[in-house]
Amino acid sequence: MSAETKVLPASTRTNLEVLKHHMKKLGFKYYKEKDGWVTFGARLMMNGEEVAPDDCISISVRFIDFHADLWAFDLISKLPEVKQAILDFYEAEGIKE
Structure with missing residues (x-):
């Protein structure tokens, strides 16, 4: 078997x-x-046995979907700018739905 x-x-x-x-x-x-x-x-934090992001935003590179897990108010206030950066990424990728 070959590794893809x-x-x-x-x-x-x-x-x-x-x-x-x-x-x-x-x-x-x-x-x-x-x-x-x-x-x-x-920020990064220890999550069990591994390092994981804290106050994080995840986006899909295949379809329009993102998840935000923010606790810091200074980061929450940046969500409109984050949203625009993500939408710009999707537009450049040609993803509309």
Whole structure:
């Protein structure tokens, strides 16, 4: 059996780099991509046996869907800017629904 590696298309990688830049300006760091979701966190914490993001936002790179888990009020106030950065990413990807 061969191991199939999931590789994002070059255009998606480019669009993701732009999104990472926007999110960094808003106070979020890129955490990881897993199962078609990209997660950004404001802080990292220990979660059982691994490091996980705290105050995080996850977006799908396949369809329009995102999840925000924010406790800090300064981050909550940035949600409109985060939303626009995510919508810009989806528009660049050609995802409308």
